[in-house]
Amino acid sequence: MNPNLNRLRRSMMFLNAQKPSLIKDPYIYKPDSIMLDLEDAVAENQKDAARYSLYHALKEIDYRGVERVVRINGLETAHWKEDVRVCVAGRCDSIRISKTESAADVLAVQAEMEKAEEEFGVEKGSILLMAALESTKGILNAYEICTASPLLFGVALSGGDYTKDLQTKITGTGVELAGARQSMIIAARAAGKQCFDTVFTNLDDMEGFRKEVEMIKAMGYDGKSIVNPRQIAVTHEVFTPSQKEIIFAEKVVKEVDEKKAKGIGVFTVDGKMIDIAFYPGAVRTINMAKAAGVYEGDL
Amino acid sequence: MINAVGRDIPQEIIDATGMKPFAGAFARHNETYTKAAPTVRAIIDPREDKMVGSIAEVLKKCGIKDGMTLSFHHHFREGDYVVNMVMEEVHKMGIKDITICASSLGKAHNPLLPMIEDGTITNIQSSGVRGKIGEAISTGKLKGLAIMRSHGGRVRAIESGDVHIDIAFIGAPTCDKYGNMRANGGKSDCGVLSYAYVDAQYADKVVAITDTLVPYPNLPASISQVNVDYVVEVDEIGNPAKIATGAAKPTTDVRKIMMADYCTQFVINTPYFKDGFSYQTGVGGASIASTISLGKIMKERGIKMGLALGGIAGPMCKLLEEGLIEKIVDTQDFDLTAIQSVATNPNHFEITGSEYANPMNKGAYVNQLDFVILASLEVDVNFNCNVVVGSDGMITGAQGGHPDTAAGAKCTIVIAPLLQGRIPAICDECTAITTPGETVDVVITDYGIAINPRRQDLIECMKGTKLPICTIEELRDKAYAIVGKPEPVKFGDRVVGVIESRDGTIIDVVRQIKDYEWDD
Numbered sequence: 093m094n095p096n097l098n099r100l101r102r103s104m105m106f107l108n109a110q111k112p113s114l115i116k117d118p119y120i121y122k123p124d125s126i127m128l129d130l131e132d133a134v135a136e137n138q139k140d141a142a143r144y145s146l147y148h149a150l151k152e153i154d155y156r157g158v159e160r161v162v163r164i165n166g167l168e169t170a171h172w173k174e175d176v177r178v179c180v181a182g183r184c185d186s187i188r189i190s191k192t193e194s195a196a197d198v199l200a201v202q203a204e205m206e207k208a209e210e211e212f213g214v215e216k217g218s219i220l221l222m223a224a225l226e227s228t229k230g231i232l233n234a235y236e237i238c239t240a241s242p243l244l245f246g247v248a249l250s251g252g253d254y255t256k257d258l259q260t261k262i263t264g265t266g267v268e269l270a271g272a273r274q275s276m277i278i279a280a281r282a283a284g285k286q287c288f289d290t291v292f293t294n295l296d297d298m299e300g301f302r303k304e305v306e307m308i309k310a311m312g313y314d315g316k317s318i319v320n321p322r323q324i325a326v327t328h329e330v331f332t333p334s335q336k337e338i339i340f341a342e343k344v345v346k347e348v349d350e351k352k353a354k355g356i357g358v359f360t361v362d363g364k365m366i367d368i369a370f371y372p373g374a375v376r377t378i379n380m381a382k383a384a385g386v387y388e389g390d391l
Numbered sequence: 392m393i394n395a396v397g398r399d400i401p402q403e404i405i406d407a408t409g410m411k412p413f414a415g416a417f418a419r420h421n422e423t424y425t426k427a428a429p430t431v432r433a434i435i436d437p438r439e440d441k442m443v444g445s446i447a448e449v450l451k452k453c454g455i456k457d458g459m460t461l462s463f464h465h466h467f468r469e470g471d472y473v474v475n476m477v478m479e480e481v482h483k484m485g486i487k488d489i490t491i492c493a494s495s496l497g498k499a500h501n502p503l504l505p506m507i508e509d510g511t512i513t514n515i516q517s518s519g520v521r522g523k524i525g526e527a528i529s530t531g532k533l534k535g536l537a538i539m540r541s542h543g544g545r546v547r548a549i550e551s552g553d554v555h556i557d558i559a560f561i562g563a564p565t566c567d568k569y570g571n572m573r574a575n576g577g578k579s580d581c582g583v584l585s586y587a588y589v590d591a592q593y594a595d596k597v598v599a600i601t602d603t604l605v606p607y608p609n610l611p612a613s614i615s616q617v618n619v620d621y622v623v624e625v626d627e628i629g630n631p632a633k634i635a636t637g638a639a640k641p642t643t644d645v646r647k648i649m650m651a652d653y654c655t656q657f658v659i660n661t662p663y664f665k666d667g668f669s670y671q672t673g674v675g676g677a678s679i680a681s682t683i684s685l686g687k688i689m690k691e692r693g694i695k696m697g698l699a700l701g702g703i704a705g706p707m708c709k710l711l712e713e714g715l716i717e718k719i720v721d722t723q724d725f726d727l728t729a730i731q732s733v734a735t736n737p738n739h740f741e742i743t744g745s746e747y748a749n750p751m752n753k754g755a756y757v758n759q760l761d762f763v764i765l766a767s768l769e770v771d772v773n774f775n776c777n778v779v780v781g782s783d784g785m786i787t788g789a790q791g792g793h794p795d796t797a798a799g800a801k802c803t804i805v806i807a808p809l810l811q812g813r814i815p816a817i818c819d820e821c822t823a824i825t826t827p828g829e830t831v832d833v834v835i836t837d838y839g840i841a842i843n844p845r846r847q848d849l850i851e852c853m854k855g856t857k858l859p860i861c862t863i864e865e866l867r868d869k870a871y872a873i874v875g876k877p878e879p880v881k882f883g884d885r886v887v888g889v890i891e892s893r894d895g896t897i898i899d900v901v902r903q904i905k906d907y908e909w910d911d
């Protein structure tokens with residue numbers, strides 16, 4: 093299994109792959125993933141230039157552990173196959189499939205990726221996939237998409253296109269996205285995949301942004317697509333377990349291990365009733381804290 | 392001759408200027424010297440009227456002639472009209488071979504270009520130059536030599552007689568008929584007149600130029616009537632919109648905020664960060680952001696700043712109002728908030744350029760600084776800084792108080808993004824050196840922080856922190872790995888400018904730029 097399949101992905105920052113000044117050093121802001129965009133940010137007659145810029149960035153720049161995801165053009169375009177070739181030739185970490193509507197879409201990209209891996213001598217399975225759901229059909233097929241390939245690590249909502257398909261618009265209340273968000277996280281969790289929320293574009297409304305991140309965290313999401321490094325700190329803060337949560341999780345893990353050995357099933361930690369069902373959640377908190385570099389304990 | 396920062400100073404420049412090569416930032420400590428003095432025309436007769444009808448008339452009264460040195464201050468920044476209006480009259484009179492001795496010149500003074508080309512102006516002495524004047528100097532159009540001096544260095548040069556001012560023209564936001572000048576209350580308020588004090592005291596003739604004549608006596612005066620020969624009233628001395636902007640919005644550039652946070656974290660982890668500490672910072676985005684973030688921590692920890700020094704901007708005044716600063720000691724105001732603060736807040740004081748930074752007086756304010764936060768165009772691996780010459784070889788900046796504060800502060804921090812576009816800011820060798828590395832303690836970039844190995848104490852202080860400390864060589868390597876090592880700019884042989892160290896020695900020279908020639 094690719095060790096990156098379930099890596100920490102709290103923030104996924106969009107960057108226009110055609111802009112050298114943007115893609116030369118986004119790692120200094122320490123996002124978990126960057127999303128090098130060949131799709132909407134790049135003008136139709138600049139697609140080839142963006143691929144050149146992307147290829148050289150992937151080959152030359154040490155992104156210091158930040159995951160390099162590339163958003164390729166949609167399967168309805170003439171660009172996506174060449175996009176996939178460049179992604180593989182440059183050895184990105186993951187490919188984001190735009191406008192995914194079915195398992196067949198995922199498999200088509202996977203087949204093209206495997207062809208390119210053959211061509212460039214890249215180890216099979218070393219590059220992962222993720223799917224962007226941008227239409228009502230995509231949302232309805234979320235589970236099918238999530239289970240289409242073992243290389244697919246997760247799904248992301250693309251709110252702009254989705255609301256157009258829904259014949260509404262982004263209102264700022266979240267009501268128009270509520271169904272999609274719920275459907276996606278349920279499908280992703282059922283398939284054991286990660287789930288990422290859409291972008292929040294009003295950079296002046298940091299309070300609104302924080303609320304949205306807190307909401308999707310509460311819904312179960314793994315992370316958020318972001319458009320500016322200003323959004324990283326808040327996203328990471330919300331998605332990183334607090335010291336209080338870490339200490340509690342640590343106690344749960346230790347107590348469950350100890351009590352299990354003694355044959356005790358239910359007990360209390362800090363006044364809260366705890367049983368074995370709390371164990372996976374506590375382990376997840378500790379793992380997340382470790383991945384985020386904030387765990388100082390001995391588990 | 393190779394000077395103490397390793398720069399080759401041509402012997403003919405040493406001979407022509409009589410200046411010595413730089414020997415170290417503190418080499419002239421304890422030296423004694425005798426100050427120069429102006430020639431004063433006594434005004435005993437109370438019937439003498441100091442008011443003069445026009446610039447042309449006052450030039451005649453002052454005995455303007457070829458070869459004179461005329462001085463100006465730069466408190467009106469890019470909104471200044473005074474330099475151009477005086478020089479236009481000088482030009483009309485056909486006067487040649489003028490030396491301009493200004494505390495600084497900027498793009499506002501682009502209209503001087505034809506006067507440089509036709510020999511009206513043949514020498515320029517300034518903190519720095521930008522725009523067309525910088526290009527004119529760098530491309531060899533100025534017939535004489537440009538001398539770039541720090542704010543403290545200029546006062547030293549005037550007081551020691553290295554330069555003698557024949558006529559000082561002092562733009563005054565308000566002035567009375569007998570020459571008492573203030574920096575507040577007029578159409579073109581600039582807050583303080585700090586850099587003009589030395590001109591008023593050491594020039595043979597002193598002319599006040601104002602657009603707001605006020606009733607006598609205009610008190611408290613920044614510059615007193617006892618030093619003023621004539622007063623000229625004109626329509627406008629400056630463009631208020633360019634003299635002072637409104638309160639700058641805090642930057643939203645995450646890179647700058649990140650560097651500002653590094654800076655604040657560095658500051659608070661030094662032993663100097665304690666109640667009563669002294670601090671100076673610039674006006675750039677990262678500097679302003681660091682003032683704001685430092686203010687928050689001061690509040691949290693109950694630590695007050697005893698002294699805020701230097702060029703002042705709104706965020707510093709806000710901390711004064713909040714009671715987090717005891718006293719602001721001011722030499723220049725960058726925005727309307729600062730201008731208003733110095734006029735109204737009893738703990739916000741105007742000082743002279745000499746008090747601020749003159750290295751050869753009996754102790755300037757900069758000597759009492761704990762921290763100074765500076766910027767730089769380039770920093771070399773020996774921590775030498777360049778704030779005057781662009782990486783393209785063109786003169787495009789000003790020393791300001793950079794070398795003065797760096798030498799004075801206990802902890803000198805330079806903030807510079809590692810890359811300025813495609814140019815590495817951390818490099819093997821600066822295009823020019825303005826501030827010696829022995830006075831620079833820390834360089835903060837967006838990629839990491841380097842501490843000068845001379846400061847093992849600071850290296851030790853940062854050991855427990857999460858700051859990304861590395862060596863300056865590592866920063867240079869990171870920069871070169873991203874954008875490559877640029878080929879050096881090609882210069883000709885002719886020296887067009889001298890970068891004077893604050894103590895009057897030559898720290899570097901600037902040569903005429905040469906067109907790039909492609910290798911075959």
